[in-house]
Amino acid sequence: MNVEKVPDIIIGRLPIYLRALQRMAEKGIQTTSSQELGETVGISAAQIRKDISQFGEFGKQGTGYHISFLIDKLREILKVDRIWDVALVGAGDVGHALARYQGFVNRGFRIAMVFDNDPTKIGEQVGEFTVQDSAKLVEKVREAHIKVAMLTVPAATAQDVADKLVEAGVKAILNYAPISLAVPKGVEVQHTDPTTHLQRMTYYLD
Amino acid sequence: MNVEKVPDIIIGRLPIYLRALQRMAEKGIQTTSSQELGETVGISAAQIRKDISQFGEFGKQGTGYHISFLIDKLREILKVDRIWDVALVGAGDVGHALARYQGFVNRGFRIAMVFDNDPTKIGEQVGEFTVQDSAKLVEKVREAHIKVAMLTVPAATAQDVADKLVEAGVKAILNYAPISLAVPKGVEVQHTDPTTHLQRMTYYLD
Numbered sequence: 126m127n128v129e130k131v132p133d134i135i136i137g138r139l140p141i142y143l144r145a146l147q148r149m150a151e152k153g154i155q156t157t158s159s160q161e162l163g164e165t166v167g168i169s170a171a172q173i174r175k176d177i178s179q180f181g182e183f184g185k186q187g188t189g190y191h192i193s194f195l196i197d198k199l200r201e202i203l204k205v206d207r208i209w210d211v212a213l214v215g216a217g218d219v220g221h222a223l224a225r226y227q228g229f230v231n232r233g234f235r236i237a238m239v240f241d242n243d244p245t246k247i248g249e250q251v252g253e254f255t256v257q258d259s260a261k262l263v264e265k266v267r268e269a270h271i272k273v274a275m276l277t278v279p280a281a282t283a284q285d286v287a288d289k290l291v292e293a294g295v296k297a298i299l300n301y302a303p304i305s306l307a308v309p310k311g312v313e314v315q316h317t318d319p320t321t322h323l324q325r326m327t328y329y330l331d
Numbered sequence: 332m333n334v335e336k337v338p339d340i341i342i343g344r345l346p347i348y349l350r351a352l353q354r355m356a357e358k359g360i361q362t363t364s365s366q367e368l369g370e371t372v373g374i375s376a377a378q379i380r381k382d383i384s385q386f387g388e389f390g391k392q393g394t395g396y397h398i399s400f401l402i403d404k405l406r407e408i409l410k411v412d413r414i415w416d417v418a419l420v421g422a423g424d425v426g427h428a429l430a431r432y433q434g435f436v437n438r439g440f441r442i443a444m445v446f447d448n449d450p451t452k453i454g455e456q457v458g459e460f461t462v463q464d465s466a467k468l469v470e471k472v473r474e475a476h477i478k479v480a481m482l483t484v485p486a487a488t489a490q491d492v493a494d495k496l497v498e499a500g501v502k503a504i505l506n507y508a509p510i511s512l513a514v515p516k517g518v519e520v521q522h523t524d525p526t527t528h529l530q531r532m533t534y535y536l537d
Contacts, residue, residue: 136534140526140530140531141522141527143530144510144524144527145511164513167513167520202534203530203531203534204534205530209529218427218428219432221424222427223525226425226525228509228525229526232530233529233530234526272536273529273533273536275529296536297529297532297533297535297536299525299532303350304350305347305351305372305373306373307370307373313532313535313536315528315531315532317523317525317528318346320350320434320438320439321346321350323415324345324409325339325342325521326479326502326503327409327410327411328345328409329502329503329519330479
């Protein structure tokens with residue numbers, strides 16, 4: 126497989142394809158074409174074929190893609206053919222929503238621990254989790270060999286918490302705080318902020 | 332200004348710059364350099380200079396950028412030098428979190444209406460909003476000339492709701508449902524899904 130230098134923009138589209146394919150599979154559909162998949166996700170058929178062919182020949186001219194086979198391959202490529210334990214830091218509104226979110230099931234992730242530094246939240250039940258003291262974050266996360274975290278703390282403390290997560294061995298952080306995090310090489314960060322998403326769209330409005 | 336064909340990837344970075352500049356301004360900082368801004372947001376100084384120069388000459392060799400001036404320019408370019416009313420559809424966990432989110436203030440957006448189709452939620456108070464019946468969505472959103480919406484409904488109903496928003500005149504949808512939305516040309520969509528963000532990162536993990 127020619128996987129050494131696949132552009133990140135392609136990697137970013139694979140989870141979109143996987144999500145659409147899993148929805149098709151749930152509906153009992155067994156095969157699809159790059160045209161059909163393209164219409165579902167709003168990406169051209171040619172782009173989809175090109176993206177997927179980076180990793181091998183998974184479709185056939187005429188018959189298209191076997192959905193369950195392509196799902197297996199994408200899960201393997203994205204390394205979600207396993208379950209990643211996730212540490213959630215921040216038990217505010219967004220943290221609560223994530224702790225109860227059903228969309229991780231069958232998609233490779235499971236929240237394993239929830240932390241907060243607010244004494245009124247520590248010990249509180251959030252979904253199926255008891256909120257733990259952030260002071261124990263490094264120790265607990267390291268002990269459990271957790272590599273993935275979600276950060277839903279205020280902007281003012283986000284960098285400090287990110288530093289602790291990195292210290293504990295975390296390699297991937299999904300950041301909901303409205304601030305850009307600095308992390309060492311070898312640690313991945315994705316940011317999601319409703320306002321920056323909205324601002325990217327208003328540029329195009331009249 | 333040469334704004335006709337600025338690549339979307341550059342547009343996507345401008346809100347990140349704006350957010351960092353606004354944080355600097357809040358701290359009382361008055362000028363910055365592309366180096367300093369770059370370190371803050373994790374993007375190279377050269378890339379920042381190139382991105383910003385697409386819209387004019389806003390910095391000076393040696394003195395860098397006047398932060399308040401650059402903030403004004405970016406707000407103008409992104410059209411957040413005004414306040415956009417936003418319709419929020421879906422009063423579940425994520426909807427509740429967004430309705431109470433303080434991060435829209437001073438950044439161009441204000442939630443104006445909250446809708447849900449669940450009879451047990453209609454009439455409920457969420458933050459400062461009373462949840463309205465989704466059956467009235469098209470009428471209410473059109474009357475209020477709302478152009479921006481956030482969608483936090485389940486995947487199964489997200490496309491239907493998106494169609495209604497488009498019918499009502501909405502031109503920008505931030506979609507939290509784990510499904511790709513199909514919208515007509517001239518309507519912008521941004522997707523945010525914690526699982527796809529996480530999957531994009533696990534690709535890079537061992």
